[in-house]
Amino acid sequence: MPSPIAHGVTGYVLSNSLPLKKLNFYLFYGVFVAIAPDFDFIPQWITGEKFHRGVTHSLVFALAFSLIAAGLIHYSRKDSYKLIFFCTFIIYSSHLFLDMFSMGSPGIKLLFPFSNDYIRASFLIFPPIDYTLGLFHPSYLVFLGVELGYSILLLILLRIVK
Numbered sequence: 001m002p003s004p005i006a007h008g009v010t011g012y013v014l015s016n017s018l019p020l021k022k023l024n025f026y027l028f029y030g031v032f033v034a035i036a037p038d039f040d041f042i043p044q045w046i047t048g049e050k051f052h053r054g055v056t057h058s059l060v061f062a063l064a065f066s067l068i069a070a071g072l073i074h075y076s077r078k079d080s081y082k083l084i085f086f087c088t089f090i091i092y093s094s095h096l097f098l099d100m101f102s103m104g105s106p107g108i109k110l111l112f113p114f115s116n117d118y119i120r121a122s123f124l125i126f127p128p129i130d131y132t133l134g135l136f137h138p139s140y141l142v143f144l145g146v147e148l149g150y151s152i153l154l155l156i157l158l159r160i161v162k
């Protein structure tokens with residue numbers, strides 16, 4: 001599955017590409033929003049129940065997250081609600097999109113609560129990672145290579161476009 005590396009770089013690139021103000025706040029914000037769906041690990045660790053790639057990986061949750069985040073930022077910074085909502089939804093959805101290309105998982109609950117089915121792409125890009133092997137394991141090199149290759153490619157594309 002994509003790690004915070006691929007998700008964070010995607011959020012950074014989208015923050016630079018979307019019409020967000022070019023402030024450090026929004027660069028950090030983009031990285032945070034791109035990683036945010038995986039914070040569902042926290043209730044999973046606390047309760048032991050399966051939360052990962054469930055509700056937080058749905059379009060309805062992306063919509064709700066974007067509405068609330070845009071409201072909070074608009075209230076505190078007076079920036080355009082519509083612009084922040086639009087950019088937040090795109091960046092949050094990028095996480096869902098990437099997770100659908102993960103090997104070693106059934107996919108994500110993209111259409112929750114309308115469907116409990118896990119959805120994933122017909123071809124998969126990101127290799128699985130087995131966290132039970134510890135912090136360092138040689139098999140992680142394949143995963144890291146794909147993630148770094150993806151990230152470097154995105155950053156090169158951003159550089160060419162800008």
Ligand SMILES: [Zn+2]
Nearest residue numbers: 037038095099
């Ligand atoms: Zn995820």
